[in-house]
Amino acid sequence: MFRPLTIRDVTLPNRVGVSPMCMYATTGGFASDFHLAHLARFALGGAGLVLAEATAIEPQGRISPWDTGLWSDEHIAGWRRVTAVIAEQGSVPGIQLGHAGRRASVREPWRAGAPLDHEDAAEGFGPWPVVGPSAIATGPGFPVPEAMDPAAVTRSVERWAQAARRAVEAGFQYIELHGAHGYLLHSFLSPLSNHRDDAYGGDAERRMRYPLEVVAAVRAAIGAGIPLAYRLSAVDGIEGGITLDDTVVFARRLAAEGVDVVDTSSGGISTDRSRDTRVRRGFAFHADFSRRVRDEARVLTATVGLVVDAHQAARLVEDGDADLVLLGREMLDDPNWTHRARIALGDESYASWPVRYGSALGPRAGTLRRLAEAGETPLSRFTG
Ligand SMILES: Cc1cc2nc3c(=O)[nH]c(=O)nc-3n(C[C@H](O)[C@H](O)[C@H](O)COP(=O)(O)O)c2cc1C
Structure with a gap:
């Protein structure tokens, strides 16, 4: 876990990363002082990779009005401050780019993530029309998306590429695409949300087309030296949805288009809370997924989900479950987790601390x- 990992032109000083986490801490998409302080803590805490939250490639693709963005060149300067601080501490600054698709236009989690309505509108926050592959809502009470026509799909691919180009200009050295949790890329891939009968839907090959076009465009935009990761939902957890077998096939295709790391998460294709379709929340609950993708698609993988302990994390790497361990909530609890993990594993020198x-x-x-x-x-x- 504490050995460096070189991917293309970038070397992560260790294999511990901070998982992307939306903070709902800005308006207009600009990285705020909060983001600077929040992300800097993890770099000071020794994480090899610090991934900034799902950052919208266009305003319509924001999860909430309080998301960060990179849909305009004006967003670059704010992120540059963040990446400079992270890099100065010896960590690699990364960012997750996203488009929420039919799950856009909602409130923060502490207000139940409910769709924005007239009450929010009265305060100047949305709601806005949402888009998706087909006119199928993500769950009861959620808006029916407008099905994107082929011209909209093409425009969207270009927006991903532009946002990725801006991310590199802002100093990010690792780009992750958010292809999980029911958001736009995932909704094109899953047969549950994509009922199209054109070039972008109908069979597995055509459902992969939009995500693969996005990957190819982003790879071209960021150049050959920058690592590209793709977070996917390895299983939908719903009858008729994506299975781990499908994911292995998709991961091979991602790698062929220039993805270096497949970050295996799960779920999110439906917001119907009447049935719990989630993978059971045990320790390292996605490790079986990352392991199988790693073994069978021959690609680097990241695992995430209740990784909380130094020995546990080190074993995940040593045993070949994943090449990178990402920690989310554990890092919120203890931004110094990486330094403390070194101590727990027997290095009491404090040499890695600032x-x-x-x-x-x-x-x-x-x-x-x-x-x-x-x-x-x-x-x-x-x-x-
Ligand atoms: C506050 C919060 C915000 C999150 N935002 C994102 C996000 O922007 N993108 C994403 O892919 N996952 C997001 N997640 C999921 C985490 O990245 C992570 O996969 C999940 O929390 C499981 O890992 P953990 O048990 O280490 O927290 C978020 C989770 C939390 C708790």
Whole structure:
């Protein structure tokens, strides 16, 4: 886990990454001071890869009005501050690009992620019309998307490419495409949401076409040196949806178009909460998926989902379940997770910490050890 990983022209100093997490912390798509502080913490904390949240390639593709964006050159400057801080700490700045498709135009999770309505409109926040492969809503109470015509699909491919070009200009050295969780790319791939009978739907080959066109266009836009990852939902978890067998086939095709890392997540094609179709939330609950994709599609993989422990994460890498471990909520809980993992695995030198922290923490660790050996605890003074 603490060995570097070189992908194309970029070397990750270790194989721990921060999973992309929407923060709903801006308007107009601009990276805010919050994003700078939030993402910098993980770089200071030693993560090899810091992935910025799902960032919209066009306004209509925002999940919520508070998403970050890269649909305009004006967004580049704000992100440049973020990438500079991350890179200065020795981490690789990455970003996930996304289009929410038929799942766009909703509230934040702490307001149930419900579709925006007239109450939000009264405050100046949407709702806006959503798009998808077919006119099928993602679940009860969600808007029916407008089915994209072939010209709209072509325009969309170009927008992904432009956003990716801007991401590189902003200093990102690792680009991930959000092809999971029911968003636009996933909705084209899944037979549950794509009922088209043109070049972009009908059979598995045609359902893959839009995502593969996006990958090819993005690869051309970012050049040969930048790693490209693709997050997919390895299974839909619903009868008639994407299976792991389908995903292995798709992963091979992604790799052939220039994807370096397949990031295996799951679910999201339906927002119908009346049945729980999710993969059971055990520890490292996507590791079987990343392992199979890695073994059979012969591509680097990332795994994510309840990776919380240093030994667990190290084993995932050592045993070949994945090449990269991504941590989401665990990093929110402890942005220093990567440094602490080194200690848990036996490296107590503090050499990997920012020198301004490590030079203070190393001697303190010695003091704490000495006190423990003497049988002293923080409560000794009170208990006598
Ligand atoms: C607050 C929050 C925001 C998230 N936003 C995104 C996102 O922008 N893109 C994405 O692919 N996944 C997103 N996810 C999913 C995480 O990236 C991750 O896959 C998931 O939380 C499971 O990993 P964990 O158990 O380490 O948190 C989000 C999760 C959380 C908790």
